[in-house]
Structures are given as structure tokens and as C-alpha cells.
Amino acid sequence: MFESLTELLNQNDIFTVATLLQYWDGLVTTVQLVFLSLVVGLVIAIPLAILQSLNNPFISKPIWLYVYVFRGTPLLIQLYIIYYGITYIDGIQESFWWHIFKDPFYPALIAFALNTAAYTTEIIRGSIAQTSRGEIEAAKAYGMSWWQMTRRIVLPSAFRRALPAYSNEVIFMLHASAIASVVTIVDLTGAAQNIYSRFYAPFEAFTFVALIYLCLTFLLVFIFRKLEARLLAHLRPRTH
Amino acid sequence: MKKIAIAALTLLTAFAVQAKDWDVVRLAVDVPYEPFEYKAPDGTLTGFEIDLGNAVCEEMGVKCEWVIQAWDGIIPGLLARKYDAIFSSMSITPERAKKVSFSNGYYNTPTGLFAKKGADLDLSNLKGKRVGAQRGTIQDNYATDNFKGAEIMRYGTADELVLDLYGGRLDLVVLDFPVGESTILKGDKGSEYERVGDFLQLGAGVGVALRPRDKDLLEMFNKALDTVKSNGVYDEIRKKYFDYDIKI
Secondary structure: OHHHHHHHHOOOOOOOHHHHHHHHHHHHHHHHHHHHHHHHHHHHHHHHHHHHOOOOHHHHHHHHHHHHHHHHOOHHHHHHHHHHHHHHOOOHHHOOOHHHHOOOHHHHHHHHHHHHHHHHHHHHHHHHHOOOHHHHHHHHHOOOOHHHHHHHHHHHHHHHHHHHHHHHHHHHHHHHHHHHHHHOOOOHHHHHHHHHHHHOOHHHHHHHHHHHHHHHHHHHHHHHHHHHHHHOHHHOOOOO | OHHHHHHHHHHHHHHHHHHHOOOEEEEEEOOOEOOOEEEOOOOOEEOHHHHHHHHHHHHHOOEEEEEEOOHHHHHHHHHOOOOOEEOOOOEOOHHHHOOOEEOOOOEOOOEEEEEEOOOOOOOOOOOOOEEEEEOOOHHHHHHHHHOOOOEEEEEOOHHHHHHHHHOOOOOEEEEEHHHHHHHHHOOOOHHHEEEEEEEEOOOOOEOOEEOOOOHHHHHHHHHHHHHHHHOOHHHHHHHHHOOOOOOO
């Protein structure tokens, strides 16, 4: 079985076992990078969104500024600034941190995580602000503290409402990760570029990688649809 | 009937004579590409390839005319008979060889390895080191095939490559030597970096491109190139423009 597959692949120049392995490594890198960015981004975004909804100007202004800067500049520029900018910090190359920042993966992870955190903060803040007054008044009438109210009433419903918008952010992040290849990370796009430049076959190399991205997107859409069906069931109109 | 046959015969012989008889050879060149071809302040064409081309024409016993042609249209222009040969730093590649025929190579800029001074790299064992190259170049292929165990970092442009070498992310860079010389060694941190190991000769070099049907002209070019390479004319011209050897 495996041998006949190898034989089939050897009939063309571009999609050999070796190049498919390159694509596979690229896929692993892309999934790692996007997944870690989203996790770190979410961990940053949730506290920031809660703090923002406190309406304390000393807290919300700096958060607003952070969100504004990261939403207001292209991700590619942020990546360049973090990737190349870090090397200009005096003494960094002799410090312990250089082991981390020498690798292009971590500067890219930082840029992507900060970027998606800014967008996610805005998504969650928006849906916290939409919590109906009646629910908050009811919680207060029960004598809940601010933290109890936030934990039991505000956040669960805010997360549910944020889900459709957040699924968009996840898919955008997957596609935005293609720019990781400009700082020498061999993600899916990087693998396609290497294969294209080795075989001078841009159409085959990039079409194949586009299909992989399509499959990944389809998987994400499917997961979020299932999640929404489960978590937003109470918002669907009754059918009987 | 006879008349037509005679006329046809005369025409044919006329063509045959014309095909063999090269009084004037028109050479296409894309300027400026220093120091290979560029215009002197007074407007005359000059450069390594101009001097070499004139020497080759003299050897062939023909008169040469230089035609300036932008790079993008340089092969179509040859096939459309706007000129007879391309003498403009065209690297010999299998893709181009499908359209044009190439003479023997007449120069190849060497490839250099660049590293930080005092890094003391063992070039036979680069395990765990980061080696930078420009994506899709012969240097990229060389590094991929020869530096097993090293991590090959590929860049779109030489500038990004130099930025990461200066930034300390790369241990070694494989680059066309003239490019490396002007960007790494003559850059703002150039004094901290040096060329290491030997010069490498990669690829088939640069050749004269001709229409595939002009086999006689190809023969003439190859013979003349061989002569100037062996009789010292080539070296004399080379020394005017380069302080390292580029002859192949």
C-alpha cells in the first residue's frame, strides 16, 4: 500500500514524498503557532475585557490604547518590529532571553498573540457591554458581590454571545499566520514558497497549500458550528 | 518553370551565403549592471562584458554593434532578430536553454561564505548552526545539499539576510560573493564580519545566448572565447574590473 503510493508520487516532480513531508512539517508549525497564539491571546484578553468594563479611566485608557495600537497597525509591521526590533536591545544577545528570541518562532508567537489579544479584548468587551440590565439588576437583588455577578451572570452569557465573532477571529488568525514565512519560519506558506522556488512551479505549490488552508478552515467552521449549536441553543426560536 | 527554379536556387544560395557570412554581429546588453556594463560619464558603453565582447568580436574578425535592451524583453528580442546575441550576464539555466542556445560559460562570480570574525566555525560540521541563504538560488541548493544537520534559513532578499546576520540570528551566510561583499562586508557593521573558507564555483555560469538555428555563430563564439581565455586577453580585462578571479 505504502509502496504503491510512493510509486505514484514518484511519477511527478513536485509532489514527491520529500515535498509532502515539507508540507506536513509546515502544517504542524502553522497549527502550533496559531493554536498557541490563540490560547495566549485569550488568556490576555479575558482579564483586559473585564477590567475595561469597570469604567475606571485609569485602567481602561491604557487598555484602550493597547487595543487601538494593535488593531490600528498591520500585523506584518508588528511582526517586523518585534522580530527585528528585539535584536537592537542592548545586551540582549548575551542574556538568557536570546535563546528564546534567536528562534524566529517566539517573536512571531509574541506578535500574533498580542495582535489576537487586542481583537479578542474588543470582542469580549463588546459582548460584556451588551449584558441585559435586567440580569444585572436581578443579580444585585440577590445580593451577589461584583465578582460573583461577573463570574455567574455576566461572563457566561458574554462568552456565548462572543462566540460567532470569535470564530471569525480564529479563522482570520489562521490566514494571517501565513506572514510568519517572511521571518524564515517554515509554516505552510513557507513550505509552499520553498517548493515553488526549487521547482519553479508556483501554481502547483500554492494551489496545494490553499487547499490545505481550506481544509483547516472547514474544520474550524465545523467545530464552531457544533459549539454554537450547543451553547446558543437557548437563543434559537422554538420549533413547536 | 525553369526560370522559377533558377530564381529559387539563386535565392536559396543567397540565403545560404548570408547565413554563413557574419560581417556584423549585433550584441544585446541591459545597462546599467556595474561593473559588467554601464555608461561612462560621456555616454559611451563600458564595463567588463563590453570590453570582453569587443575582444571576442575582434578575435572572430567581425564588427560588433551593441544594442541596449531592457532585461524583460531580452530573449524575445533575440528570437525576433532585433540582434544576434545576448552578451549581458545571462546565467545558463535549463529553463532558458529551451529557448536559446548558450555558448560555453565565460564568467561565474564566486560564492562566498560569510561569518562573524572570530566565530571559528567548523565548516565540515555545522550541526545545530543556522545557515542563511536566498530562497531558490544556487546557494540555497548548495547549502541544502551540503550543510546537513544545519538549519537552513531562507530569505526573500539579501537585505533581510544581512539584517539577521547582523542581528546575531545566523551563524553563517552563503551568498553570491559580489552581493555579499557590497552588503555584508561594506555594510555598517561590515568590519565585524569576514569571508570564511574557500570561494565556491556554483552553477554553470554566464554564457552568450544565441538563436538555436545560428549554429555557425555559436561555433565562432566558443572558439573566440576559448582563445581570449587562454591568450591572456581575458585576464587583462578582468583585472581592470575585479580583484578576484571570475573565469570559468
